Amino acid sequence: MKKMFVITMILISLFSCHTSKKTVDKMVSENMNTNNLNGTWQLEMLFASDNQWQKAPSLNFDLKSKNYSGNSVCNSISGKFIVEESYLAFDKKIISTKMSCPGNHEKSFLSALLKINRFTIINDVLELGQGEIVIMKFKRI
Secondary structure, X not given: OHHHHHHHHHHXXXXXXXXXXXXXXXXXXXXXXXXXXXXXXXXXXXXXXXXXXXOOOEEEEEOOOOEXXXXXXXXXXXXXEEEEOOEXXXXXXXXXXXXXXXXXXXXXXXXXXXXXXXXXXXXXXEEEXXXXXXXXXXXXX
């Protein structure tokens, strides 16, 4: 009886580990498909702090041309980006209109873009980060 119990527990452990690995592998393979980055994303979080935006910034990625466009609170922006697997970086030459914007939100958003070096996409949530630190979160719109 003890042997049967031990064998059952081992099988349950092996099965649960195998299931977890499949879930993690699926999430990693979803992220590695850079095609998921295509489209428009709206900012939900920047630096996990002050996120009271009058108008939330957005980014639209075009993987074919490696260009992005969008808004950075009150100005339109565009530029180039590099993406490979989970690596993402924005070119330092951000093209922007020059309207005067109240507060520091726009400056914070633009400087954060230049710090990005990785991305993940899970369940239509785009996380942009620097190393292990999540700097921004976007939702697909």
